[in-house]
Each structure stands twice: as C-alpha cells, then as structure tokens.
Amino acid sequence: MxxxxxxxxxxxxxxxxxxxxxxxxxxxxxxxxxxxxxxxxxxxxxxxxxxxxxxxxxxxxxxxxxxxxxxxxxxxxxxxxxxxxxxxxxxPGDPTDTVVWEQLLKETHEESTLNVTFLAFLTIACLLAAIGVSTNSPVTVVGAMVVGPEFGPLAALSVALVRRNWRLARRSVIALAIAFPLAMTITLAATLVWERFGWITTERVIDAHNVDFIYQVGPFSLVVALLAGAAGMLSLVTAKSAALIGVFISVTTVPAAGYAVVAAAIGQWHRAFESAGQLAVNLLGIVVAGVVVLELRPRAGEESGPVGRFQRAIGMRTPLDR
CATH class of the missing domain: 3.30.70.260 (ACT domain)
Structure with missing residues (x-):
C-alpha cells in the first residue's frame, strides 16, 4: 500500500x-x-x-x-x-503490476535533471571506459557501466513519451545531448594526454580483443538494449533496485562513448563510428523498450490491461477475480 x-x-x-x-x-x-x-x-x-x-x-x-x-x-x-x-x-488490479504515474513522473523528473552531479558521474564513467579500452580490461569497462547515470534520462524519456509530457521529454533530451558531448570532450582531452605519455598506442587498442563487443554492432546489440530497457523500466515501477544494477551492466552506452573517444584520438575512425553506432542503438533500444513496458502494464485504477486480458484468455486467476 x-x-x-x-x-x-x-x-x-x-x-x-x-x-x-x-x-x-x-x-x-x-x-x-x-x-x-x-x-x-x-x-x-x-x-x-x-x-x-x-x-x-x-x-x-x-x-x-x-x-x-x-x-x-x-x-x-x-x-x-x-x-x-x-x-x-x-x-481492481494487482499492486505489483500497477504504475502510479505521479510517483514515477516525480522520480524520473529528478533522475533526468542536468546538474553537476550528473555530469560528474557521466564523465567519470566515460574516463573509466576509456581506461578499460586502453588497458584491455573488461572489469574496468563493467565498472564504467555501473557508474554511468544515463539510464535516468532514458527512463524519463520513455515515461514522457507515454504520458505525452513534452516538458519532461525536452528535459531528458537536453540532459543527454549536453552531458554526453561534454563528458566525451573531457575524456578526449585526457586520452590525448595519455597518448602523449605513451600510455595509449594504436597497437594496444587494436589488439584489445577483450573489449571488441563495445564497438561491434550486431543483431544482439539491439536485442540486449531492448531487454535491458525492459528490465530497467520494470525495476523502476516495482522498486527492484537489484535488477537495475543488472541493467547497468548489460548495456554498452558509456563504454561505447569511451571507445569512440579513444578510437578517434588514435585515428581509428572506423572504430569510432562503429562505437557511435553502438551508442545510438543502445540509447534507442532502451527508450523503445521502456515505452513498450509502460504501454503493456495496467495503470493504477484500471480494471484491466493487456496483461490482464491475456491472463483471462489463458484461464489464469487475476486480482479482479478475488
């Protein structure tokens, strides 16, 4: 309750x-x-x-x-x-399947705010991703995934599209459009310094096969983004924070941004563009999946939704039958 x-x-x-x-x-x-x-x-x-x-x-x-x-x-x-x-x-309804819109709007509004803290976390995440790519360290890349705060604005954008809340949508897009380029610019500056010191070389990045998954765009890139976006939205509306951590580790948004910067710094432009493509696929997949989850879940106060109708069609007992 x-x-x-x-x-x-x-x-x-x-x-x-x-x-x-x-x-x-x-x-x-x-x-x-x-x-x-x-x-x-x-x-x-x-x-x-x-x-x-x-x-x-x-x-x-x-x-x-x-x-x-x-x-x-x-x-x-x-x-x-x-x-x-x-x-x-x-x-009527099931408390677990209920979306309380005012609560969700408030939470996603706060998570989509462009502020110093958000920029700091995203910049740190991109720097960690760049280090992970440069040192061929999947563990560091995973750390960058966990630190990255980008799921907040993406979830807010999904909510905004479902609720036709264009002010929240604009807020989320601005947060992503400003924070990512700024974080990547800072990461580029750091990468150029590391390259001058000899910490990063073209050969080291090309031979870093443990992190090839970051820039190699394939059919599963979209599948993983969709699944992660769906799990993330479900974790938000059901307050399952442990599941949200799994979402952070599943998608390669921040690692793709970091890899694109490192590849550009050493002149590997084809990998930089592939990484940018991976970033775009993941961002789009998360938002689309979030919208689908919210559209399928019954709202609080509704007597039924697509899930409830499906349960009745296959003979399952629903909360309305209590």
Whole structure:
C-alpha cells in the first residue's frame, strides 16, 4: 500500500475527507485539525491501495489542494490490518503490476535533471571506459557501466513519451545531448594526454580483443538494449533496485562513448563510428523498450490491461477475480 499525507486548508478538509471515505481503496483515514503550520491547515492521512492510487491522487488534486496545501505519497513496507486487506480486495488490479504515474513522473523528473552531479558521474564513467579500452580490461569497462547515470534520462524519456509530457521529454533530451558531448570532450582531452605519455598506442587498442563487443554492432546489440530497457523500466515501477544494477551492466552506452573517444584520438575512425553506432542503438533500444513496458502494464485504477486480458484468455486467476 501507499501512505497518503495531505496538508489541507480548513475550507477544503470536509470535501477531502468525504472523498476519501467514499473510496473503497482508502483506509486508516485520520484527521488532525489545525496541526499543520507551513502551509497552515489540517493534516489528513490515509493508506491507499496501490491499485487505486492514480484515481485518489487525481481526486485530491481536483480540489485544488496542490495550490493551497500539499500532497505527499510514499510506500508502506509492512501493513498488518484486515481493513487494509479489504481495501486492496475492493480495488481492481494487482499492486505489483500497477504504475502510479505521479510517483514515477516525480522520480524520473529528478533522475533526468542536468546538474553537476550528473555530469560528474557521466564523465567519470566515460574516463573509466576509456581506461578499460586502453588497458584491455573488461572489469574496468563493467565498472564504467555501473557508474554511468544515463539510464535516468532514458527512463524519463520513455515515461514522457507515454504520458505525452513534452516538458519532461525536452528535459531528458537536453540532459543527454549536453552531458554526453561534454563528458566525451573531457575524456578526449585526457586520452590525448595519455597518448602523449605513451600510455595509449594504436597497437594496444587494436589488439584489445577483450573489449571488441563495445564497438561491434550486431543483431544482439539491439536485442540486449531492448531487454535491458525492459528490465530497467520494470525495476523502476516495482522498486527492484537489484535488477537495475543488472541493467547497468548489460548495456554498452558509456563504454561505447569511451571507445569512440579513444578510437578517434588514435585515428581509428572506423572504430569510432562503429562505437557511435553502438551508442545510438543502445540509447534507442532502451527508450523503445521502456515505452513498450509502460504501454503493456495496467495503470493504477484500471480494471484491466493487456496483461490482464491475456491472463483471462489463458484461464489464469487475476486480482479482479478475488
């Protein structure tokens, strides 16, 4: 379940409470009049079945509370309550398969922000990838994959396309369009210094066969990107952080950027272009897969989705049959 916390101006509280009481997916409803100081108002709290969260949030927002109060929504890890069980049974859908859009939009909005931290992580990741390529070290390349923060804007772009949120889409594209060239430029400067010192040579990079997978574009390049993008989006909407780490290690976005820089620095332009192609394939595949996953998953408050209809078609029992 999710915990809903609303700071409501007193003139809105009665309507808010009646609305929440009438929703079968809301339970543990409490009201503390006049307890909120900034913004001033009443504190209204409740637990909400995840399946019905979108409807509840939309109803609360329709009162204008966002402009004059505040809404906070967060996960509840453990609930021991018959009332909570009844609320979940009364709400169509499956909590595991539910996408709570306001929660997802907020999370991806933060992850798609172009700031110093994002640029720093991406630059460090590209530098690690360049070192991995130069030293023929797959372990270092994997480290670059894990450090890279690029999945955040890619996931945000998928969400933005599904929700037609063009402001979020623009924010994500700007983050990627600025951060990658800047990180690659810094990596190029570092690579030229390493080459001058003799740490990087053409022969060393050409003979680095343990990292050939970074620039060699093949059918599985797109397949891996699609699978990784799907797993990444599933991990976001189900809060499976361990799965997200696996996604980072699966795709060669940052390593491809690093390899392109190293190859360009030593004049291996065909490998640089191949690496750039690998980067483009991975970026596109992740976004496409994210969109497909979001389109297939039922939304909170919906009675069914493509998955639910498929379950019924093959005779599986769904949460609606409880």
């Amino acid at each position: 999710l915990h809903l916390r609303v700071i409501s101006p007193p003139e809105y509280t009665d309507a808010l409470v009646r609305m929440l009481e009438a929703d079968p997916g809301v339970t543990h409803l409490t009201v503390a009049p006049g307890i909120a100081l900034e913004p001033a108002g009443d504190l209204v709290q409740a637990d909400v079945a995840r399946e019905g969260a979108n409807k509840v949030i939309a109803d609360v927002k329709s009162l204008g509370i966002v402009e004059h109060g505040g809404i906070t929504l967060g996960p509840v890890t453990t609930v021991l309550s018959d009332a909570a069980d009844r609320a979940e049974r009364a709400t």
